[in-house]
Amino acid sequence: MTGAYFVSDIHIVSPDCPRARGFCEFLRSLTGKDASHLVLLGDIFDLWVADHGYFIDRFSEIIDEIRRLLGEGVEILYFEGNHDLHLRYFWADRLGATVYGEATYVEIGDRTVRLEHGDQMDPDDRGYLFLRWFLRTGPVSFLVRNLPGRLIARIGERASESSRHYTSNTKTIDDTEAVRKIRVHAGKAYAERPFDLIISGHVHVRDDWCSPDESFRSVNLGSWLDRPCCFRLDAESAGFRELDRNEEPVTRDTQKVSAAGS
Numbered sequence: 715m716t717g718a719y720f721v722s723d724i725h726i727v728s729p730d731c732p733r734a735r736g737f738c739e740f741l742r743s744l745t746g747k748d749a750s751h752l753v754l755l756g757d758i759f760d761l762w763v764a765d766h767g768y769f770i771d772r773f774s775e776i777i778d779e780i781r782r783l784l785g786e787g788v789e790i791l792y793f794e795g796n797h798d799l800h801l802r803y804f805w806a807d808r809l810g811a812t813v814y815g816e817a818t819y820v821e822i823g824d825r826t827v828r829l830e831h832g833d834q835m836d837p838d839d840r841g842y843l844f845l846r847w848f849l850r851t852g853p854v855s856f857l858v859r860n861l862p863g864r865l866i867a868r869i870g871e872r873a874s875e876s877s878r879h880y881t882s883n884t885k886t887i888d889d890t891e892a893v894r895k896i897r898v899h900a901g902k903a904y905a906e907r908p909f910d911l912i913i914s915g916h917v918h919v920r921d922d923w924c925s926p927d928e929s930f931r932s933v934n935l936g937s938w939l940d941r942p943c944c945f946r947l948d949a950e951s952a953g954f955r956e957l958d959r960n961e962e963p964v965t966r967d968t969q970k971v972s973a974a975g976s
């Protein structure tokens with residue numbers, strides 16, 4: 715492997731928004747020579763549903779870069795978030811990325827990595843977990859693929875406006891609590907099936923933590939709403955990279971991922 719790059723929760727709202735520009739710039743900086751994997755861990759777009767021409771045309775610049783990377787042999791893994799759904803019709807079937815709807819274990823280099831968006835991390839969030847299931851049932855999938863893309867976009871905008879309104883008024887979970895949930899979830903997942911590294915997104919709180927017995931490392935990617943960054947993993951090191959234009963890249967190749975075999 716050369717390098718595996720992980721990003722999530724960019725929440726791109728339009729092709730010209732600063733986060734879309736930053737993401738294009740980031741994609742342009744990658745080539746098949748230095749990147750073996752690009753892992754998109756959900757909520758890359760503030761809204762992307764199925765294979766509507768509306769989204770494909772709107773974000774064609776990003777799609778072109780993705781196509782180039784695939785052509786250069788970069789493996790692209792896209793995990794659905796709660797803002798980007800039913801991705802396989804376009805991202806897998808037409809582009810050639812691998813799309814996942816659930817947590818998955820992947821071997822990258824000599825590490826076993828558990829990957830997931832993170833929206834199933836909180837078992838207390840029953841209302842959301844029901845909605846998540848509902849949005850993926852057959853009839854709803856059929857409907858969202860067959861309604862006009864522009865209408866889907868309008869419904870999505872309404873929904874995210876009201877959810878922003880809702881979360882800003884009733885912030886039920888603070889950063890400390892979010893970090894606790896990330897780590898508890900990592901421990902539970904490890905007990906079910908071990909890994910060297912777990913990477914998630916969704917909660918928008920950047921976290922990089924080694925379990926007390928150093929058996930695994932848990933990373934949450936934070937959000938580009940706070941600061942654009944990616945996590946990079948290669949054979950020697952693993953750490954966050956800042957992607958702000960004015961900042962020097964900071965690589966925290968800190969604690970080595972404690973691989974079972976090393």
Ligand SMILES: [Mn+2]
Binds near residue numbers: 831915916
């Ligand atoms: Mn999310």
